[in-house]
Amino acid sequence: MTKETQKISQKVIPRLSRYYRILFEYSGRDMISSKELSDITGYTAAQVRKDLAYFGQFGCPGRGYNTVDLKNSIRKILGLDRTWNVALIGVGNLGMALLGYKGFKEQGFEIVAAFDTDPGKVGSSINNVEVFQTEKMCRVMTQKKIDIAVLTVPREAAQGMAEEAIRCGAKAILNFAPINLKLPDSVKVRNIDMSIEIENLSFLISRQ
Amino acid sequence: MTKETQKISQKVIPRLSRYYRILFEYSGRDMISSKELSDITGYTAAQVRKDLAYFGQFGCPGRGYNTVDLKNSIRKILGLDRTWNVALIGVGNLGMALLGYKGFKEQGFEIVAAFDTDPGKVGSSINNVEVFQTEKMCRVMTQKKIDIAVLTVPREAAQGMAEEAIRCGAKAILNFAPINLKLPDSVKVRNIDMSIEIENLSFLISRQ
DNA sequence: TAGATTGTTAATCGATTAACAATC
C-alpha cells in the first residue's frame, strides 16, 4: 500500500491538532524531538513519529523536527492554510456563545452567517454576524460560500436542519445536538455531545 | 478475570449513554433487541450485546431486552440515579451558555454555583445561579458539596483553576479549555475541545 | 414446537508500542 492510498486512522487527526498547538508555544526553539512531544502530550514517542510519518518525512535523524517547518506542514495537512466560511444554525444560548468564541477565528474558521427560526432574532447582528431566517439558508449560504455548518438547534430540529444545510452546500457539520444525524457518507460530521461527556464523569465517580 | 475486576473500556460508556437515550424514545415498547439498537445506533448487534454484558445479564434470549428494566439498569450504571452538584468555573460566553443548558439538568447535573475573577460578574445571578469570586471557591464548594467542576476559563487560567477545584473537593472536571490538564490520576477528566473538532472537519474536507 | 435472540467464546481486525538500522 502506498503512502497516497494508505488509509489514515481518524484517531491521528486530533493528535495532529495537539502537536500543532504545541509547536506554537515552541516556535522560539529550533528543533523539537518526538521524545519532547511525547512528554508534553502523554502519547508515546513512537506514536508521535508514526503519526507524523503518515504524511511525510518531516524529521531529521539525530536532531528531531524543525519547529517552524513542522508547524507549517501540519497547518497544510489540517487544511488550516486557508479561511473556512462557517454558518451557525441555531442562535440559542450555545449558538450565541459560539459567535463570540475566539478559538474558531484564530484558526481561520470565520462565522459569516447565522440562522434562526425566531423572528425576534432574525435581522439582528451578533458579533457582527447577521442572523437570517432559515428559509433564506440556501440563498445566503451559496452567496457566502459556506463550507461548514455548526449546528446548535434543539434535538428535534437537528436532522432537518442538517439536511437543509447539506442541500444548501455545506460539506461538513459540527453537530452539538444530542442526536445521531443520518446523512450521506460524503458529508463529514463531528459530534460534540456535552451530556454524554458529563455522564462519563458521573459513571467514573460512581464506581470508584 | 471475574466480572467484578474486569476492566471496562472507556469506549463503552459513551455507547451506554446512547442506548440510554434511545430507551427513552422506546419506553412505550415492551422489548427491544440488540438488532434494533444496532440499526438505530450503527454499532453492530454483537457490540451492543457485549457492551451490556459487561455489566450484567439484562436480556432474555429469544425476546430481547425489556425497555424499562434496561433503562433503569443503565441509569444506575451511569450514576444517573442521583443528583450531581456541579460548579461552573469561568462565566464567559461559553460558561453563560452552559448555565442555561438544559441537557445537564435533565440528567441530574445541577449547576449550583459559578465562579469568576471579574468583579463585575461576582455577586450577580444568572439562571438562578450565583456567581462567586474565585477566592471563595473552597468555602462555597465545600458547603455546596460539589462533585464536578465544569471549566470554561481561558487557556492560561485552566491549569491553575483545575488544581484549585480539585483542592476544594471536586472529583471530576469537564474541561472546555484547549489544554491538556496535568492532574493526579485519581481525578477524572473529560475534555471538550471545539477547535480540535472543527479542525478535524477542515482536514476531512481538504483531502477529499 | 419452531423461530428469535441472548451471552459468550474464538477469530479477526486495527491501533499502539518496541526495537533497530539508517543517518544526522
Place this chain on the structure above:
DNA sequence: TAGATTGTTAATCGATTAACAATC
C-alpha cells in the same frame, strides 16, 4: 567520531465482529 533521534518493520495489545450453544 559518538550520541541522538528518525522512519519503519515486527510484535503486542486491545477492541470489534462472527459464530453458535443455550434458552425463551
